[in-house]
Amino acid sequence: MSPLLQRAHNRCPGRRPDGRGRGAGVQCAPVNPAVLPAPTLPADLDGVLRLAAQSMFEHFAVAATGMMLLDREHRIVWISEGYKHFLPALGFTHESEFVGRRVEDVVPGTLLAEVIDSDRPILVDLLTNRAGTFVVSRLPLHDAQGQVIGAIGLVLADQTKLQPVVQKFAHLQQQLDDARRQLSEQRRPKYTISSFIGVSPAAQEVKRQARKVAALDSSVLLLGETGTGKELLAHAIHAASPRASKPLVGLNIAAIPDTLLEAELFGVAGGAFTGADRKGREGKFAIADGGTLFLDEIGDMPLALQSKLLRVLQEQEFEPLGSNTVRRVDLRVIAATSRDLPSMVARNEFRADLYYRLAVLPIRVPPLRERREDLEALAEALGEDIARRSGMPQRTLEPDALALLAAQPWPGNIRELRNVLEQASLMSDALRLEARHFAGLLPGGTAAAAAPGAPARISAPAVDATDPAAALRPLPEQIAELERRAIAAALAHTQGNKVATAKLLRISRAALYEKLALYGL
Template sequence: MYQGLKGIPDNWQEQIINLLAERIVVVDHDGIILYINEAYCEFLGTTVKDAVHRPVQDVIENTRMHIVANTGQKELAALHPINGSEMIANRFPIIEDGKIVGAVGTVMFRSPEEWRMYRTKIQGLVEELKYYKTKLEKELKSKYRFSDLIGKCSTFLATKKFAERISGSNSSVLLMGDSGTGKELFAHAIHNSSMRSSLPLVAINCAAIPEHLLESELFGYDDGAFTGAKKGGKKGQFEIANNGTLFLDEIGDMPLSMQSKLLRVLQEKEVQRIGGQKSISIDVRIIAATHRDLEKLVEEGKFRQDLYYRLNVIKIEIPPLRERKEDIPLISQSLLKKLERKFYRKGIELSAEVEERLMKHEWPGNIRELENVLERSINVLDGKTIEVAHLPLYLRDMESETSFVNTPLSPNKMPAPKAQLPIDSLKETLARAEKEAILHALDITNGNKQEAAKVLGIGKTSFYEKCKLYAIK
């Protein structure tokens, strides 16, 4: 016949409790200790004899055993600070004939040595978590202020002043401008001057993320939403940016299917993760940017009109570098300071001739192209002054291309008639010019084909086809 604990010898029972329960304490309804094992007493720096029959709060610091014995509410996996350590405690009420008669509590880890071993492991994980948390928070902070936006051109200053004025608003902002004009810098500066500056700024490039991943990137997914989904699910960028700013770069390249989902989120102010059932409220300010003509895309049916109006509450058009050439010396000096830190150099300057060349160029790649030109020049620079010889070939060749155009000729000094040369067909001439334009674009974008396509104003597919046609790798 089954006898329960009566079948276990008395001298076994306490040993079993010590082995299984680590540290254990039992109190009556008034919180007086009825039993406490030696392992617990050893950790507390007392003895069983000195601890028994005393109020539990006089023996164990920060205890809640007397509270559980009074309320009857169990407490599981509760943090319990003891002797400068964080223990994990479980506390259960003891009920007899429907009445609370006491409580039993256990604390994990059987010895101080074992706790120290676990603590070392846990502390390492905590420190690692803090490192990545700090790194993430740093990355989600805005990197630029309006003081970092360099220029004295009246058009640029008016744009900058307007952007500063609307920074405090919560309305959506649409940044328009050619590729490389500094739209991302404006987005950072606007966030940094807003009421949300202490909260996250999350940037996402809508053109760089494949269509099938964009939805999960923006809205996140729940555990088991699809094959390969991360265990426990993943927050989307909207959730990460909650109460802060979400910067949607290259919004003009967002697929139509995603545009409707984005519109719903902006209207409802809530997101639903892929595979999730509940809606999550969000409060984000949207700053969108594009180098494309959204109005034209709307007319062509490639961009939703309702989304365009939702984004186009405050439109800021950033002037291209060709319209603010007077700013080139100032911007060049700022870029050189930045590049000096990168290359561990000091005192680099431009020669007067180089500055003149830079002023004459049309800069289809804008400030990004200018930075690439200066970086390329520093890579081949021996001294501290950048000369014409250090510039890329297409800038060095400007003089020969413009010398005839810029030199006035008197009737007596007209060039002698040239000998008749074979004339290429129009098709061959256009093909040669197209190939040169592609090579030029690749040169100013350091071989980045996606950026080169943007500089030329053509689609990626068309650009790759032309590269294949002209054997450009």
Template structure:
């Protein structure tokens, strides 16, 4: 038994059976007995302090029920000692690193002599346990460079190494002691380069997904909706944008009037995003989308147990959520009369109470409201409070219907084509001028929302990169179920309008092609059978 090492052998009672001379003469052997009965009991690796110096204790059971203990003195700043003292399963972790079948380890000394080879590598190279130890690493491992790293001290990370016709991705790292090069470690990181490529692909996919959700989040935060989202260059839209610029910085209530689908919510968001409250998200409530019984709890919030089905912890209402921000009440004309009274009080002094509570709360929000209903008529019918109307109507903005700005339809269509193409991956990039001309001839009772819906539907079922008349044939089918509000000086339905526009376009195409039906159909983007059908309709007209 070597005498230069601190070695102690304990019998099955924990008494000293043998101690090397350094351990016996220094008194360390007796300290180890106490340690193994205390903090080191049952541990294969542990740490202790003797004479104010840290020691690492390795305990190994022997065949005759004894325990051989090897003690190594470490520096006071030793990370190894800190690790062993902090982690009870330190031995299991170190053992895992040494025997892990997925990340085999090879250790060489400064002379490139193999000192350790993981069991998985021993089996891979066909060696018995410990048979390769003591041999030059170049004689054991094919294409190794560990001997170079052990000599130069330069690490090699992520290198591909061919071993027995198998490629592995490895790291080779030099080992230093007190600044001196004492050896090197090789470790398999991936079983094959393909795994690195797969990992890279997964990381790229995750990055793309994160980027996508970042863009989506940014879109949700700003929900569209600066002035650039109000598409159009007509005089009516130019005037509306100018009014938004003027009123947005002023902390006054704004009332937005306009037909359904004309873009009132876009205007509300643009006002908020140009206001001094833009740092906080605008709060939106569609009064027409909620049952009258829920509007009040949505606005004011409620306390725990306020009504059957209420959350046990209660809930904040829109007034609280909109504090120091903007509150957009869409379809305010659908708000019940009893809620209108309570809303008037909050708008006047910013004080409210949650449903089921008597505690007054305060809020400071800017009110933006909108409706497609005639509030003045509703006031005369006593369906809307006049005092609330004048309170919310600090400034009124009018959003024109699409039929009053048909010149904006080409811009809107191109805008929708671009947006929808990005969202659904459609190949459509443009619209045929004749189809665009047909769309401009319609009255659009659903306004911009209906136009967007029709363009999106046409793109979903389109085969090529261009929308044609044939892609909007569904407008005729819809006409049987939807009556358009009469345009100025006309009582035509959508079906009649579409038919008139189609017939006019067909006549013009036939004239340009001197009656050649094949060429006319190709220009119009319709089949010849459909052309013949329309020609039959034309012939039956007076």
């Protein structure tokens, strides 16, 4: 006979181990056979359950690091020998000072009182207080009528046994905190309105408009040539807005293939199509919820998606790709384009209703040739950034170099200016750059003779094919020069239409944008 059944038999000696009576006059609890889950269990089920409870209590008392019992009023009525070891750390010298007190008054961070009041157990939890960090369990206790009469608390393991688990938990928590911080830094605006450098009337007007629209929540449309600082201004408007603490999410429409653009914007439901992630994928609208969504090169958005974008702007809701669930969002849209949207509307290449919805607060960002008085300050700021990123000493510009730069038309605007300054810094060891250091780096080649303030003619650097020295230059340099001239010519032919330029050159729009940035066009 097993020890458990033997103890049950001893509680009712008038029965044989098989449950049948042995004689008259024996008082044992009646047994209802219907409640027995299997015929192998003893007849005195209530007695077995009482023994099981007692046995579990005895085992916990030995195996647990510490135990305590509470009454209905949260008072501690008993603690085990193991629990007494925690008393000094909790500020008590003797058991008599501890037992009889309300548990919330003597054990910081405990939830035993909540277990009694809610009648809900907490099976596994971590408790940290002055005594250390422990794995604990908390169970309510009931009387025969099922009423809560108290609770039992068990300390299952102390800090020494938990050290590997605690270290792993701390490591995972640190990784989570680092990931959150990195994501926050990535979504944080990089620029403020003061980052838009310039004291010219045109620059001051842009800053004034940016401060004004930042306080509002309507859509903003930034208009201007490529390289004028539209993205910087979008960051600045977000940083000055009430949404500054929320994410700023950017998307370059022209750099995303048309077939993927809808998924990038609206996300994909799990299993929407073959190869889709089972968990789905968040789109830029969902990620920017609560903050600002910056849509660069909005003029390149396909007509098919323009109606869906209009719905989001009007209703602040959308459906992920492959889903029938409508998701609501609260965000602000800042759009930017270097294309002539009114002309596109007239040619039915851009939806008129979407244009009017985006252009609630339009801001025209002036090209560099309209704010030449800002060129010196821009060159100085760009030179500081180039030196910081490259590790080279900062270069300054001589008056003749400034006059040369001021005479240029700058079709690539500030981006092109930075490209020229960086090339001159890399190709020269001089700390003060003169006009001669820019020879061959500017359109027109020998534009040094141009009068300050006079617009220079746009032309690619001429290369004399009959000059033997021209063929002795490194081949990558010659290829880059040829590629730059071809792109500049194609842009001039298409009047700046990048979609048409990419088709004319038979390259993708993404590749075109990479080369525009590379060559400062």
